[in-house]
Amino acid sequence: MPDSPRGVEAVLAKARAGLHRLTPTQARAAAARGALLIDTRTETQRAAAGELPGAIVIDRTVLEWRLDPSSGVNIPEAVSYDLEVVVVCRQGYSSGLAAASLREVGLWRATDMIGGFEAWTAAGLPVSAGPADVRR
Known part of the structure; x- marks a missing residue:
């Protein structure tokens, strides 16, 4: 693929192309209706800026396993591939990649929040x- 765009920005653009990204207000409404709000920020970031009320914190390194209903190490809330998941990071970059990865796993309603926690x-x-x- 020598003619394919390269770099992280190209990868991010491709990941975001398949998402219906949510604003913070939309993400809050999604959580209120039962979507899982997943915070992937580091412990240091959360300690400095605060916690996202109602969110489940899952480290990015194990995100797919914890949310895949058939992984055997999933969290109790991950019961279906139809689950609505909104991933949040600090600024809305890594969350787009994470949401695209969750879609690859089969969580077709996974998305992220525009602009992240900030x-x-x-x-x-x-x-x-x-x-x-x-x-x-």
Whole structure:
């Protein structure tokens, strides 16, 4: 594929092309109707900026296994490939890649939040001091 676009920006654009990305307000509404709000920020990022109320924290390195209903190591909420999942990172970049990966696993309703946690706080949405619902 020598003529294919290269670099992380090309990969990110391809990942986002298949997503219906949500604004922070839309992500909050999705969580209110039962979507899983998944926070992939590091412990250091969460400690500095605060927790996302109602989110489940899953490390990016195990995200697909924890959300794949057939993995055998999935979280209890991951019961169906029809599950609505909204991935949130700090600025909305790695979450797009993560959501695309979840779609590859079969979670066809997976998406991410535009602008990440920083956009959430900029929109004036609530932040919590914790504790977070961390899943290992």
